Amino acid sequence: MLTKKRHQLILELLAREEVVKMQKIVEQTGASESTIRRDLSQLETAGHLRRVHGGATANHLQIEEPSYFEKSDQHVEEKERIARAAADLIEDGMYVYLDAGTTTLAIVPYLEEKAITVVTNSLPLANTLLYHRIPTFVVGGQLKHSTQALVGYNAREGMLIYHFDVAFLGMNGVHPAQGFTTPDPEEALVKKTAIELAKQSYVLVDETKLDAISFSRVASLQAATIITTTSSEQEAKYSQYTEVVNAK
Amino acid sequence: MLTKKRHQLILELLAREEVVKMQKIVEQTGASESTIRRDLSQLETAGHLRRVHGGATANHLQIEEPSYFEKSDQHVEEKERIARAAADLIEDGMYVYLDAGTTTLAIVPYLEEKAITVVTNSLPLANTLLYHRIPTFVVGGQLKHSTQALVGYNAREGMLIYHFDVAFLGMNGVHPAQGFTTPDPEEALVKKTAIELAKQSYVLVDETKLDAISFSRVASLQAATIITTTSSEQEAKYSQYTEVVNAK
């Protein structure tokens, strides 16, 4: 297998799985361990991935992740369903805002066939969008360490030059009285701005975020449609305040 | 088989598979290895494909893809020396602009102990800066696939709110008469803006870029100090036009 092909394959594996073991690459390529090591260090110096003991990670993966090689996320399937429901709302020609977050990240693979332009404030999303060759603009601003998102006053200013057909946002709290909330005020500002600039906004949350309240208020429930997977009681309850899409 | 037919077949294979081995072309055409080599170099100079060790890859109409396909581990030692020389110029409290590129990327590890703020237009740099926990702002703009950099009019606008003590830039061509040049006009615009906004600018290049001319002009040599590793003759020559730091 040619070097180029191996590199492609490695990047593909990473785009799908975020983390990949040495052993797996060796199997998939049929090359020796030495060769793969060389490949990885080349791709690392080119800025396409990050090596870790035992393999490599997408260079946008959270650094403090406890154990790289365990995919412990139980909400994976829910996220996937929510992401699919969100992607279904996106049509050719649209200008789409994608907020930082793992759920919005899950939307990206479903966008590959669509002729759209995406704006995002998230580094991981930018990397993934790039990989899927989707035309992308990145909002400038201060790079926040914990979420790898661009936030703050500068980010807001940078967004104001755009308008969106749809915006998809992650959120930490969704509550009938307190509306949409998130821990960091600077992030809240960005989310709020996105909602202002979009014709239609969607908040993507798994069930655990319903009835939760976080520190900074982003907007009232009326400002966006909620996409989630939950019981029909909860669905009915929130439907009193805004539109709810249940991706069950 | 006619030359034309062979060329056609090679391009067809590439259109289908993105990467194709020498061996496969030889089988399919029945021609000798030498002949296929000749074919490939012809097709390459005509801009229809890109040769790689062991075969060829599709070109996809890209004019040039410096960062992605560049042999990123060539000139490693030179790059390291240049990066170290550059890092030595950075002092606590400075606001630093780091342009996209593998040489500027090499600076980052040397910045860890310094109390500085960095602005960049490069996704790989942003990731690496994040990893090294260096306070970072990212310039917004259009995400360019081949270099993973943010470029264009929006990027320029986004930069205008900053001022830099120093700016470090990669470059594709450095020439006494033609000044600093780079392949992509939109990238040139960003580099030019960085120079405008910085009190002092440095262009980091390995020896191969000296005397080279690329498509888009960024600035004249007077606009920035050159940091490179080269012979004393070249150093003397370029010292006539601007300051030169030889990191030999």
Place this chain on the structure above:
DNA sequence: TAAATTTTGAACGTTTTTGATTGATTTTTA
């Protein structure tokens, strides 16, 4: 048809890539 030109394939020395091996380092296990 004969001469001139171009294309071809084999040969050869050089460069690049590769996989095995080594001892060092890191992670896991006990």
Place this chain on the structure above:
DNA sequence: TAAAAATCAATCAAAAACGTTCAAAATTTA
């Protein structure tokens, strides 16, 4: 915490691929 296991970087020789050269074959031109 110490020993065992896994993974690592560095090295080196073998293998693969490379560019160059040259004479034979094919094609074009005169």
